[in-house]
Amino acid sequence: MTNSTSTTAPACAPVGAPARAGRREWTALGVLMLPLLLVSMDVSVLYFATPAISADLRPSGTQQLWIFDIYGFVLAGLLMTMGALGDRVGRRKLLIAGAAAFGAASLLAAYATSAETLIAARALLGVGGATLMPSTMALVRTMFTDPSQRAKAIGLWSGVMTGGIALGSVLSGILVEHFWWGSVFLVNLPAMALLLLLGPVLLPESKNPAPGRFDWVSVPLSLAAVLPVIYGLKEIPAEGWHPRYVVSVAVGLLFAALFVRRQRTAASPLVPLSLLKGRGFAPALVLNLVASLGMMGSAVFTTQYLQSVLGKSPLDAALWSLLPSVFIGVAGPVAAQLVERGVHRGYVIAGGFAAMAAGYVLLALVGTDSLWLALAASGVLACGMVAIMSQLTDLAMSGAPVERAGTASSLLETGAEFGGALGMAVLGSIGTALYRHEMPGTAPDQARETLGGALATAAALPGRAGETLLATAREAFISGMRGAALAGAVLLAVAAVGAAMTLRQIAPGRGGK
Numbered sequence: 258m259t260n261s262t263s264t265t266a267p268a269c270a271p272v273g274a275p276a277r278a279g280r281r282e283w284t285a286l287g288v289l290m291l292p293l294l295l296v297s298m299d300v301s302v303l304y305f306a307t308p309a310i311s312a313d314l315r316p317s318g319t320q321q322l323w324i325f326d327i328y329g330f331v332l333a334g335l336l337m338t339m340g341a342l343g344d345r346v347g348r349r350k351l352l353i354a355g356a357a358a359f360g361a362a363s364l365l366a367a368y369a370t371s372a373e374t375l376i377a378a379r380a381l382l383g384v385g386g387a388t389l390m391p392s393t394m395a396l397v398r399t400m401f402t403d404p405s406q407r408a409k410a411i412g413l414w415s416g417v418m419t420g421g422i423a424l425g426s427v428l429s430g431i432l433v434e435h436f437w438w439g440s441v442f443l444v445n446l447p448a449m450a451l452l453l454l455l456g457p458v459l460l461p462e463s464k465n466p467a468p469g470r471f472d473w474v475s476v477p478l479s480l481a482a483v484l485p486v487i488y489g490l491k492e493i494p495a496e497g498w499h500p501r502y503v504v505s506v507a508v509g510l511l512f513a514a515l516f517v518r519r520q521r522t523a524a525s526p527l528v529p530l531s532l533l534k535g536r537g538f539a540p541a542l543v544l545n546l547v548a549s550l551g552m553m554g555s556a557v558f559t560t561q562y563l564q565s566v567l568g569k570s571p572l573d574a575a576l577w578s579l580l581p582s583v584f585i586g587v588a589g590p591v592a593a594q595l596v597e598r599g600v601h602r603g604y605v606i607a608g609g610f611a612a613m614a615a616g617y618v619l620l621a622l623v624g625t626d627s628l629w630l631a632l633a634a635s636g637v638l639a640c641g642m643v644a645i646m647s648q649l650t651d652l653a654m655s656g657a658p659v660e661r662a663g664t665a666s667s668l669l670e671t672g673a674e675f676g677g678a679l680g681m682a683v684l685g686s687i688g689t690a691l692y693r694h695e696m697p698g699t700a701p702d703q704a705r706e707t708l709g710g711a712l713a714t715a716a717a718l719p720g721r722a723g724e725t726l727l728a729t730a731r732e733a734f735i736s737g738m739r740g741a742a743l744a745g746a747v748l749l750a751v752a753a754v755g756a757a758m759t760l761r762q763i764a765p766g767r768g769g770k
């Protein structure tokens with residue numbers, strides 16, 4: 258295996274001890290954080306650019322949905338393929354190619370003159386993002402061989418990944434307010450140029466020395482498995498359990514079964530199932546999915562709460578939602594430090610789930626005028642999530658063979674995508690069902706469907722009638738959010754117990770050693 262990582266080990270280090278990373282590796286980590294931040298930001302960067310894009314390009318309703326969704330769909334669908342490809346051709350090589358593609362797609366998106374061009378550009382951004390995410394984590398795995406240093410590096414990686422989503426919407430609002438909508442894409446170019454310049458100098462190349470033939474048959478099977486499930490789960494909260502979305506999920510699960518069968522029988526599978534037998538990898542994969550479920554399930558409600566209940570403008574809501582993100586940058590390193598000092602990793606992860614459960618309890622206490630309580634709930638949830646993500650990622654990557662680091666990273670990230678979609682579907686459906694139950698039968702049909710529908714209906718009603726409907730709808734939304742929050746709290750409390758019991762005999766600390 259090629260791994261030219263520069264290290265500086267103390268002269269008195271024991272023979273065979275992992276070499277400690279030096280200034281070069283930590284500088285390289287900073288370079289890696291740039292594409293990771295931008296890829297996570299691109300999930301939310303269009304939030305405030307939509308009105309300007311609509312006025313300029315005049316997309317249809319369907320085209321506008323695709324402008325939003327195509328990036329996430331392509332990203333989720335190609336993660337496993339790109340992770341496996343990086344293991345074969347080289348993680349640095351794939352990262353550099355992905356950065357070039359991401360930059361070119363950003364330029365195309367910024368100067369798009371039609372909705373079709375913007376959709377195509379967003380799809381290309383998804384392809385580039387799918388190369389960047391698993392490559393960055395695989396390179397972290399190969400650069401930081403010392404367990405304690407790797408844990409800290411992964412903690413920083415997790416914080417940047419989570420914080421970028423919140424930052425993207427705020428940056429979008431600021432840029433659109435002062436420039437034109439294409440500026441939200443041009444901001445990617447300097448960071449990608451810096452990566453293209455410094456990446457070949459600072460980053461080591463590494464790949465699987467004996468990868469075998471690339472399993473091209475598994476590529477369409479993985480896409481057919483991931484995309485219909487993600488699509489169906491993301492649509493269910495807004496549209497309900499419509500047969501179209503249920504069938505979509507079922508079709509995806511059918512292809513998932515075919516994909517697994519292919520991995521069992523192929524001579525050189527895209528995703529070797531032996532990865533799941535690695536020490537702690539399977540529990541980390543499942544628990545990471547549950548944590549993502551909890552995080553995205555709460556986001557469904559907090560974003561609506563700030564705008565539709567408290568009446569904040571989109572930019573104000575984004576700025577307020579950025580406040581809890583201030584603390585997530587320390588959650589990963591603190592979790593790593595606890596493990597380094599001898600606290601059992603399983604208990605740290607269980608503590609993260611307990612914190613997320615506590616965040617949901619706080620969310621259940623939120624009323625129609627509880628801004629600070631809602632922000633506190635979001636902050637506790639986010640800190641618990643980052644602590645969990647950093648430790649589970651370190652556990653999984655430590656247990657996976659170095660030559661399969663890209664594939665292992667892509668599995669974790671794909672699981673997180675599934676978990677997020679599942680959280681929006683399950684908890685979103687609970688909230689919607691309770692909202693409709695609480696709304697009186699005399700309310701207009703549109704108002705009984707969603708809080709957004711109630712806002713639109715109330716705006717068209719005269720005087721007190723509109724105010725009464727609005728107050729009723731907001732109370733109904735709070736009831737739905739409270740029910741979903743309690744369900745989330747129970748789920749995460751069970752996950753906390755499960756994590757403590759499952760991980761009790763796995764990787765007690767110090768990076769799994």
